[in-house]
Amino acid sequence: MxxxxxxxxxxxxxxxxxxxxxxxxxxxxxxxxxxxxxxxxxxxxxxxxxxxxxxxxxxxxxxxxxxxxxxxxxxxxxxxxxxxxxxxxxxxxxxxxxxxxxxxxxxxxxxxxxxxxxxxxxxxxxxxxxxxxxxxxxxxxxxxxxxxxxxxxxxxxxxxxxxxxxxxxLMEAELKALERALGKPERPVVAVVGGAKVSTKLDLLTNLVEKVDYLVIGGGMANTFLLSKGIEVGKSLAERDMAGTAGEIFRKSLDVGCEIVLPDDAVVAREFKAGAESQVVRADACPDDAMILDAGPEAVKRIVGVFEVCKTLIWNGPLGAFEIEPFDTATNAAAAKAAELTRAGKLVSVAGGGDTVAALNKAGVANDFSYISTAGGAFLEWMEGKExxxxxxxxxxx
Missing domain, CATH: 3.40.50.1260 (Phosphoglycerate kinase, N-terminal domain)
Incomplete structure (x- = not known):
């Protein structure tokens, strides 16, 4: 510009x-x-x-x-x-x-x-x-x-x-960081998009799938994407009416050469509270009376593996219910790896959005990312490709 x-x-x-x-x-x-x-x-x-x-x-x-x-x-x-x-x-x-x-x-x-x-x-x-x-x-x-x-x-x-x-x-730093992440990024590029609902981030997903090489989906949104593949998610937070839309994004990713990364396994529990009894199951084996509250260890390994081959990371939204232990494990582990690669000069990492900033602060790695945007709505609209x-x-x- x-x-x-x-x-x-x-x-x-x-x-x-x-x-x-x-x-x-x-x-x-x-x-x-x-x-x-x-x-x-x-x-x-x-x-x-x-x-x-x-x-x-x-x-x-x-x-x-x-x-x-x-x-x-x-x-x-x-x-x-x-x-x-x-x-x-x-x-x-x-x-x-x-x-x-x-x-x-x-x-x-x-x-x-x-x-x-x-x-x-x-x-x-x-x-x-x-x-x-x-x-x-x-x-x-x-x-x-x-x-x-x-x-x-x-x-x-x-x-x-x-x-x-x-x-x-401050504006100059923000614009330069976003240009480095989305405008003219060093490839491969990975975007992490988490949060509760596909419906609130539809524009974001639609734009990113054309701009990045890998798209990691986390949080409740991942459950909706699992549904689009015919995988039942028990009592998990999911938007069943958006499963068709998630399927369309999947098909678009194949056309443009973007790999969508969904969790291979998940941490499930019967109740959503700190210290709740939980277990790790395959993503396609969530019990009918349980809910997926975090990505599992195999999912984290895969995400970390993607980070290791990428040069640029854009992060918006946690991978699980990070506010409550032990459902912050995947977000913390992935964030720690991103921070490590950034410190080593191997990754340009840009993150933003309210929950994202809170999650990275909680993980203790916010200061290690290349840039953390606190701009909220403006950051999201930029990522959505809007002027x-x-x-x-x-x-x-x-």
Whole structure:
């Protein structure tokens, strides 16, 4: 893509409108997890180092175009100041007189946070008038919120056409990692797709089967694929009405030369709880009164074997019910192997999606992957092959 980075634009003395995602969890009036805030620090500090004046644009919660006091971004100020190591000024609105006054008063080396963009009804409508009001505040637009790039909003899409536009460091890292994984990957490529339902990841599976050499199916989705092959899965979570669709994906994989990897064996139990009595059975031998809760040891061996011959890994979703022991075994073992190969320089590993990040953190290997995306919906839509408005707009920046 032809998007610019901070290295391509002169920022000295410029007001840099910087779209960030600091939609963080809050409890009892304070931020409980500052991860998203910490991730924007490199971009803000780089803008400052280049002589720019960062003015942060962000949303918080779902106020639906109205002022909701408990959704004010003011609540993030202490966490922002702690992460940046400096005072952060605040404007009571993101457009109009309060915003203009705050920007005009901003000195060199200072950071300004504007109020929740979603307090304005024009934000989620991608209203040109709101975009123009935002653009009037600054000289340059930087988007560092890949996690919001799948939304065509005034602060993520329309504004990028009105000012010189660039990707921030977090956005840049995300786009480069995804391009390396799906755009121009080193082959062979393997994708791991897990989770409960085929129906929620149909676009993803349909796109990936044409892009990768191996497609490993895990979690409840694997049960639906087993059903499509005429294999009964007892009381396991499965979408019987999607078995035909799974069969179509199988047939497509044969046409395009993608090998779909399903579990050869499985861990089954009669109840879904920690420490439940379990046993390993062949995938086609699940008892009628049991449910498949994890991939078995033979399945893990096969998956690990695929990892060893591949150069690129894309991972979305666990292989089993990873939240509860012992049904986290397959996910942990496969993740450990992926991490080992990545550390050895033999594998480029990119992972994303809520459950995926949680599973890899639980396995203790998240820091060993090449890149972990925390972008959620935007990461999934990219993997589905969809155009992300916030990214496409950077390609057409003024």
């Amino acid at each position: 032809a998007w610019k980075t901070l290295d391509d634009i002169d920022l000295k003395g410029k007001v840099v409108l910087t779209r960030v995602d600091i939609n963080v969890p809050v409890e009892d009036g304070r931020v409980t997890d500052a991860t998203r805030i910490e991730k924007i620090v490199p971009t803000v500090k780089d803008i400052l180092a280049r002589g720019g004046k960062p003015v942060l644009l962000a949303h918080f919660g779902r106020p639906k175009g109205k002022v909701v006091p408990e959704m004010s971004l003011k609540i993030t100020l202490p966490a922002l100041e702690a992460a940046l190591g400096r005072t952060v000024r605040f404007a009571e609105d993101c457009i109009g007189a309060p915003a203009k006054k705050a920007v005009a008063a901003l000195g060199e080396g200072e950071v300004l946070l504007l109020e929740n963009t979603r307090f304005q009804p024009g934000e989620e409508k991608n209203d040109p008038g709101m975009a123009a009001a935002l653009a009037a505040l600054g000289d340059v637009y930087v988007n560092d919120a890949f996690s919001a790039a799948h939304r065509a909003h005034a602060s993520t899409e329309a504004i990028a056409h009105l000012l010189p536009a660039a990707a921030g460091r 992300l408005p916030g990214v496409a707009a950077l390609d057409q920046g003024a």
